[in-house]
Amino acid sequence: MAERTIGLSVTRFRPGEDRQPVSQTFTIPYHDDWVVLDALQYIKDRHDGSLSFRWSCHMGVCGSCGMMVNGVPKLTCAAFLRDYFPNEVRVEPLANFPVIRDLVVDIDDFMHKLAEVKPYIIRDDLETAPVGFGHEFRQAPEEVDDYRQFSMCINCMLCYSACPVYGMEPRFLGPAAIALAHRYNMDSRDQGRNERMPVIGSSEGIWECTYIGECSVVCPKNVDPASAIQRTKLATTNDWFRSILMPWGKR
Amino acid sequence: MATSAESRTRAYRWRMPVAWWLKSTHYTLYMVRELTAVFGALWAILFLAQVPLMKADYAGWLSQMRSPGWVLFSFVSLLFVLYHVWTWFNLMGSVLYIRLGKSPIPGTAINALMFAVWAVASIVIALVVATPILVG
Ligand code: SF4
Ligand code: FES
Numbered sequence: 001m002a003e004r005t006i007g008l009s010v011t012r013f014r015p016g017e018d019r020q021p022v023s024q025t026f027t028i029p030y031h032d033d034w035v036v037l038d039a040l041q042y043i044k045d046r047h048d049g050s051l052s053f054r055w056s057c058h059m060g061v062c063g064s065c066g067m068m069v070n071g072v073p074k075l076t077c078a079a080f081l082r083d084y085f086p087n088e089v090r091v092e093p094l095a096n097f098p099v100i101r102d103l104v105v106d107i108d109d110f111m112h113k114l115a116e117v118k119p120y121i122i123r124d125d126l127e128t129a130p131v132g133f134g135h136e137f138r139q140a141p142e143e144v145d146d147y148r149q150f151s152m153c154i155n156c157m158l159c160y161s162a163c164p165v166y167g168m169e170p171r172f173l174g175p176a177a178i179a180l181a182h183r184y185n186m187d188s189r190d191q192g193r194n195e196r197m198p199v200i201g202s203s204e205g206i207w208e209c210t211y212i213g214e215c216s217v218v219c220p221k222n223v224d225p226a227s228a229i230q231r232t233k234l235a236t237t238n239d240w241f242r243s244i245l246m247p248w249g250k251r
Numbered sequence: 252m253a254t255s256a257e258s259r260t261r262a263y264r265w266r267m268p269v270a271w272w273l274k275s276t277h278y279t280l281y282m283v284r285e286l287t288a289v290f291g292a293l294w295a296i297l298f299l300a301q302v303p304l305m306k307a308d309y310a311g312w313l314s315q316m317r318s319p320g321w322v323l324f325s326f327v328s329l330l331f332v333l334y335h336v337w338t339w340f341n342l343m344g345s346v347l348y349i350r351l352g353k354s355p356i357p358g359t360a361i362n363a364l365m366f367a368v369w370a371v372a373s374i375v376i377a378l379v380v381a382t383p384i385l386v387g
Contacts, residue, residue: 015261071274098262106262142353164278167267211342212281227345234346 006030006081007088008039010051013099021099023090030085036076037065040091040103053103060220063156067103068092073158073218094161096170110157113173116199117181122192137189150183150228152221159215159225165208172208173199175215175225182228185235197236206232284338287331294328340365 005027013021026043034042037055044051055065058077065076070090081089097105123137159175166172181200185193200206209229216226272278305312315321343365344358 013263015263018263021263096265096267098264100262142350145355146348146350164267164271167265167271210281210285212278214275214277217277224345230342230346231348 004030004086006039006085008036008043009088009090010040010043010103011092011099012051012102013093015101021093023092025088030081032080032082032085034081036067036069036074036079036081036089036091039081039089040076051103052101061154063154066094066156066158066161068095068161073161075156075158075220078220094157096161096163096167097157107157109170110155110160110174110177113177114155114180117173117177117184117196118192119177119180119184121184121187121190122195123189124191139188143188146188147183147186150179150186150223150225153180153183153223153225154221156220158218158220159223162214162218164212164214165210169204169208171204173202173205175219175229176223178206178209178232179223179225179228182232185232197239200232201236206236209233284335287335290328290331291335294325294332297324336369340369 006029007025007027009023009025011021012018012024026047028039028042028046031038037053037058040051040053044053053065053067053076055077056062057064060075060078063075066073067076068074068091069076069079070084071092073094076091091103093099093103093105097107097109100106121137153176155176157176159179160166163172163175166174178200181196184190185196206229209226211226211230213226216224219225268274272282301312301315304315341362344360344362347356347358347361349356349361
């Protein structure tokens with residue numbers, strides 16, 4: 001039996017040489033247990049060693065292999081060729097990000113935004129609390145449930161690439177950064193909410209979001225960033241009412 | 252090796268296509284949802300604008316309300332508003348996080364509650380407000 005093959009049309013862009021990305025088609029053997037990332041690796045090994053793309057874990061954990069597969073943001077290590085076969089598969093760099101080379105995008109913007117929301121536990125008493133034993137902040141299982149879903153984020157940025165608001169306004173803090181801020185705000189051990197709020201509540205923060213909801217559709221970890229954003233809107237609105245009605249009260 | 256600043260200036264800047272909202276059904280439905288708000292608001296403004304006429308010339312106002320154009324516009328607006336309400340209530344389950352004791356209320360239950368409250372309110376309005384007018 002003749003070997004079955006599949007076509008992959010892959011975006012190529014050489015900085016300094018190409019004015020804009022072009023697509024190049026490769027025909028490779030088809031295996032129904034291959035994912036798109038395997039196909040790219042095959043092309044790199046057998047056809048063109050200069051093809052550039054990012055990956056690391058090959059198991060949906062590191063979040064570095066995100067690309068557009070047939071126009072939809074996907075982890076390429078989790079996108080099986082069999083879901084597209086026998087049709088050609090179009091692989092492009094993640095939308096909404098500047099393309100550095102081929103399928104590699106510039107993620108600096110997201111990295112800065114992530115740092116801005118302080119995604120770690122903030123305590124007033126860290127300095128004074130005794131170090132070592134006893135230096136622990138206890139949490140009940142139901143308190144973990146309050147934020148568990150939002151802690152599953154692997155920073156793959158598929159949500160940014162699905163978000164038209166981010167596409168039009170790159171200053172928007174974006175789905176994952178807000179979801180992570182929400183994750184720490186909901187953590188019973190954390191006291192940093194007031195430090196995060198100026199960034200989250202700014203005009204480039206939650207209020208840019210018009211609830212298109214595609215971030216939650218494409219998220220491979222069911223983080224549901226859209227829900228985190230809407231919950232944060234509700235929480236800030238409550239804060240505002242409380243500050244009007246009870247100006248003497250402090251959170 | 253290019254530095255990160257260098258590679259950034261040489262990077263290809265992606266631009267959002269104008270017709271982005273036609274790229275997927277989700278995006279298109281989102282645009283429709285946003286448009287429904289325009290119809291809702293427009294209907295309310297036009298209705299309010301006719302209130303002075305109702306006071307001055309009730310019969311004239313009634314016939315205006317019954318004109319085919321207004322009836323059609325109202326019907327279309329109603330469909331849009333119903334769609335808007337549908338999307339809004341379905342959103343509530345993911346917005347409201349209420350933990351009763353150890354477990355949070357499921358989003359689907361919250362959504363269902365919204366629709367139930369809506370149904371009850373509609374029935375009450377139909378009985379208390381509309382029926383006396385229709386029956387005379
Ligand atoms: S929220 Fe989901 S889609 Fe966005 S970066 Fe995190 S894991 Fe990826
Ligand atoms: S390679 Fe790590 S998530 Fe795909």
